[in-house]
Amino acid sequence: MQDWINTIIQGVMTGGLYAMFAIGLALIFGVMKLVNIAHGDLIVLAAYVALVVTQSLGLNPLLSLVLVVPIMALIGYLLQRGIFNRTLGGDLMPPLLVSFGLSVILQNGLLQIFSADNKRLQAGAIEVASLRLSDAINIGLLPLIQLVLAVLVIAGLQHLLYRTSIGRSFRAVSDDLRTAQLMGLNNKHVFGLAMALSLAIVALAGVLIAIRANFDPSTGPTRLIFGFEAVIIGGLSSFWGTLAGGIILGVVQAVAASFDPGLQTIAGHLAFLAVLAIRPAGLFGRTA
Amino acid sequence: MSETPLLRIDRLEAFYGDFQALYGLGLSVMPGQIVAIIGANGAGKSTLLNTIVGLNTARRDAITFDGEAIGGVPPYHIVAKGIALVPEGRKLFASLSVEENLVIGGGVKRPGPWNLAKVYELFPMLAERRASAVTELSGGQQQMVAIGRALMSNPRLLLCDELSLGLAPIVVREIYVQLRAIVASGMAAVIVEQDIGQALKIANYVYCMLEGRMALEGAAGTLTRAAIADAYFGV
C-alpha cells in the first residue's frame, strides 16, 4: 500500500513538471493561436544554456536560473519578432512548418555543438534530500519544489493575465487582433512578450528536468509530447486544468513504470489517446 | 474660414486584395466639426474609417491629420496621435470586463479630460456594471462601453461607425444626445450612419458615398431630400 502511495506521490510531482511544459504551450496558443513544435527542443536548449552557465561560472543549476531565465526570455522575444510573427495571420501551415523546421535545426545544431552524449545538471545535496512523512513515505525535496513551483507559476500567470495591463493586452489580442491595435497595442511587440514569457517558463522547466533526468539533443520531442498530452488530457479551458492534466499524466506514467520502467512513456501515450477517443475536449475542458 | 482642416483626405484609394473599395476619395473635417458620412451598404464607409485609423494601408499623403501625413501608419501610432475609432458592431473584448475594456482604451495614455471617472459620469449605468462581462450587457450599454473605450484615449478626432446598428431608436437618440455633448468639448467627429435622419440632425456637414466614391456633399441644412436620395441610390 505504501508503495502505491509513494508511486502516486512521485507521479503527482512529476506531473507538476509536465504541467510546466504544457503551460508554455498553452499560453502561446491562447494568445496567438500558435503551436510551437520546437517547444520541447527549446526546453532542451535551456538545459544546455544552464550547462554552459554552470560550467563556466561554477554556479549551482538552481542559481543559474537567474541568468538562464532572462536569456531564454530574450531568445523567445527575438524568435517571435524575427521569425514567428511573419508566419501568423491566417493559414495554419506556415507556423506549423516553420516551427517544425526550427525543431529539426535546434536538434541538429545542439548535436553539432554538444555531441549526443547524455548530460545532467548537478545540483548537489538537494537532489537526494527528502522529507519523511511517515515511516514508509518519503517525498523527494526537489520533486516537491518542482510541484510547488508549478503551482506558483500557474498562480503567477493567472495574476498576470487578470490583474496586470500586460495580461489585459494578452487577452485583448487573443480576443480580437484587429481591434486590439486600436488600443495602441503593437501586436508584434505583444506577441514577442508572450513568447518571451513562454520561454521564461520553459527555462525553469528545462533546468528542473535536467537536474532530475539525463538530457541530450534528441530529448526535445518527448518533452513537447508530454506537455502536449498534458494540455489535451486537461483540456484547454484553464491553466489549472492543464495542471490537472499534467498530474494525471505523471501518475499514469509512474504507475506504469512501477510495473515495468519501459512502459512509462507508452502508458502516457495510451492515456492521451484514450482521452482523445472518449472526451476530446479534455477531462476538464468545456465541451465544444 | 481660413482654418486648416484637422483631417484631410485627398484622392484616397483602398483595396482588399484585387478588389478596389475606394476610388480617389476626398473630404475634410474642421476642428470641432461633426461630419456625417451616409451611403448604402457596400459604399465603402467602413473601409474609409478603417483606412483613416490605419487598419488598411494607404498612400502616405492621402491622409493628413493636423498637417501630418499619416497614410499607411500602423494603427497603434495613429491612436497615439489622437484618432480613435468606435468600430462597427462595437467589437468589445469578450474576455475583459466592462471596466477593463474602458481601461485598455486608455492604454495609449494621451493627456486630456477623459478618464475612467469622467466616462462613468457620462454613462452612470456602466459604473454599476463595471465588473460585469461585456457579453451580459444590452446592445445600448455595449455601445456606451465602445464609445467610452474610444474616449479614454483622449482623441481629437472621434470616428463612429454605425452607432445605431442593432439598437432601438430611443437608445440611439439618447446616445447621439451624449455624443453632441462629448464633441462640444472640442473634439471633431466623423459619423458613419445608416439612419439618415439622425445623421442630418447631428452633423454640420454631410458626405454621401456611392460605390467607393463621393456622390454628394454639403452643409447639413442645405441638402434636399431629393438630392440625397439621388446620390444614395445612384440615380
Place this chain on the structure above:
Amino acid sequence: MPRALTVSRSSPMTRVASAGVALLVAAMVAAPFLASNDSLRLLIDIYLYVALACLWNFLAGYAGLVSIGQQAFVGLGGYGLFVLAAKAGVPPLVCVPIVGVLAALLSVPIASLLFRLRGAYFAISSWVVADVLRLSAIRTYYLGGGSGMSLPAQVAQSIGKSPHDRFVAVYCVAMALLLIILAAIFLLLRSRNGLALTAIRDNELSARSSGVNVDRTKLIVYVVTAFGTAMIGALIFLQRLRISPDAAFSVNDWTALVIFMVVIGGIGSFEGPIIGALIYILLRETLSNLGPAYLMILGAIAIAVMLVEPRGLWGFVRARWQVQLLPLQLKVVSYKGESL
C-alpha cells in the same frame, strides 16, 4: 458575334509536357537493361523519395492534413514485410501490396482518433501514434526488440540470385509503385474528389457549405496515403535487408526530410514535391560530405521558403511565368483553343 467558349484542362504547353512525360516513362522502363547497380540504387532512392513526397503533399497540401507521423506507416510497411517474408514465408515482392492493404485498413481507426483534432494538434497527435508504434516495436521480442531483425539470406535470394537481379527486381517494383502512386494522385485530382480537394485546400468552410463531403474526402486521402506510404516503407527496408524500431519509425528520415522537400519544391501543387525530391537527391549526391548538417541546411532553406515564398519553387515559377506542365487546372478557352 461572341466566340464560343469551352472549358478545357489542356493547352499547347501541357500537350508538349505530356509527350515529355511519356518519353521519361519510356526511359525509366529501359533503365534496368542499361544501368549499373549503383545507378539502379540511386534511381530506386529517387523513386521512393519522390513517391513519399507526393503522398505527403497529397495529404497536407491538398487535404490540409499536416501529418508529422507518416513514419508510422513507413515502419508498419517495413515490419509488415519482414514478418510476412521472414516469418510466414510469403514471397517478398508479393508482401508489398499486402502490406499496403493492411496499412490502409489500420489507417481507418487511426484516422477516427486523429480527425478529432485539427491543425497543429492533429500534427502532434499523429506523431504520438507513430511513437506508440515505435515503443511497441521495441518491446516486442518477436520483432527483435530494440535491435530489430535482419532479413534471412534465403528470403533475399528468392528475389534474385545475383545482386544485379535483386536490384532489377526491386527497381521494377519501385518504378511500378511510383507510377501507380503518381497516376492515382493525378486521376484523383482530376476527378470530382479532386475538385473537392482543391476546394478544401482553398477554403474548408466554403467547401462544406457548397456540399462537399469534407470528412469523407479527407478520410479517402488519408487511407490512400497510408496505403502508398506503407508499400514504400516495405521496399525501403527490403533493400536495406535490416529493420529496427528507430530506423523504421525515424522522424528525421521519413518526415522531416520529406516535409522539407515538399516545402522547398512547392506544397499544394502536383509538380512541387517531385521537384523538391529531385533537388534533395541532387544536394545529397553533391554535398554528401556534410553529414547531419545537411538536415539543418535543408531545414533553414525550408523555413526561408515558408517565410518568403510559401508556394515554394514550383509555385513561384508557375505563377511568375504562367507555366503549366500537367493538364490539371481548368481553363476557359475560346473555340480556337486560345486561352482567355
